[in-house]
Amino acid sequence: MKHNIAKDSQQQSKMLPDIKPNFKDFLQELFTKGIEFYQQNPDIVRMLNWQRLEYNNTQKIGITLSPEFQAWIKAFEHYQQKSDIDKNLKTEFIITLILSTISSAALDPNIFIYHKNDQEAYINFCIERLLIALAAT
Numbered sequence: 246m247k248h249n250i251a252k253d254s255q256q257q258s259k260m261l262p263d264i265k266p267n268f269k270d271f272l273q274e275l276f277t278k279g280i281e282f283y284q285q286n287p288d289i290v291r292m293l294n295w296q297r298l299e300y301n302n303t304q305k306i307g308i309t310l311s312p313e314f315q316a317w318i319k320a321f322e323h324y325q326q327k328s329d330i331d332k333n334l335k336t337e338f339i340i341t342l343i344l345s346t347i348s349s350a351a352l353d354p355n356i357f358i359y360h361k362n363d364q365e366a367y368i369n370f371c372i373e374r375l376l377i378a379l380a381a382t
Contacts, residue, residue, distance in 0.1 A: 261313070264320050268329035269376060271320075276347055276368040283351030290351050314340075328381040339379060346371050 260282055262274040283290055317340050324330045330339065350358050350367060358367040 261317055261320060264323045268324045268327070269372060271324070272343075272372045272375060273368065275343070276371060279344070279347035280350050280364060280368070283348065293348070293352055325381075330379045331381045334379060343375065346375075 260275065260278045262271050262278065264271060266274070318336050321330065321336045321339055325332045325334075325336070350364070358364050
């Protein structure tokens with residue numbers, strides 16, 4: 246069942262934005278698309294929460310295990326080459342941090358980001374902090 250839901254979600258979701266915009270706009274679109282994806286796919290949220298409960302599950306799912314993950318790596322390496330992201334940071338760690346930050350808005354019942362205005366404030370807060378944390382030195 247999990248794999249059917251994951252397969253359906255891969256067809257529905259193209260969370261990774263185009264890399265043409267500047268890094269801040271890229272992050273803005275990524276966060277917005279990511280949160281909207283979870284809101285529009287409650288089965289995914291339930292499935293991910295279900296997976297979190299399973300102990301020693303050998304059939305993991307997620308973007309980092311998908312064939313599309315190479316496109317994510319290339320996108321963030323692009324911004325490292327442009328010196329928007331510190332080249333010394335491991336790309337996979339950056340992606341995990343960003344995806345965890347996005348998914349936490351959907352997977353954890355957080356009353357502080359329940360309304361649209363609060364959601365936008367959360368996205369802006371995350372992007373501002375990420376730009377500082379990931380900046381090339």
